[in-house]
Amino acid sequence: MGYQSTVVSVGTDATVLTLAQGGVVLQNLGSEIVYVGGPEVTADETSTGGLQLPASDTTAVTIPAAQMRRADDALYGRTASGTASVAVLT
DSSP: OOOOEEEEEEOSSOEEEEOOOEEEEEEEOSSSOEEEESTTOBSSSSTTBOEEEOTTOEEEEEEOGGGOOSTTOOEEEEOSSSOEEEEEEO
């Protein structure tokens, strides 16, 4: 299968960005920082705070198959306030 892309609207609740394994490219199209992590990701710098994807930034994320063991495993994003669109390429 070839590459797939989508745009996800992310707000203050944890939102699924992708279920894909392997390489994922994320681009924050919005003006808010998007925090990326697991289902319990928080929008801060605590132990559950996610990888920060600044406004207008792009990052590549590698998700090992071992991290996606269950059908409900996913990569999530959330903002501290407002919403941001995130482009996802898998």
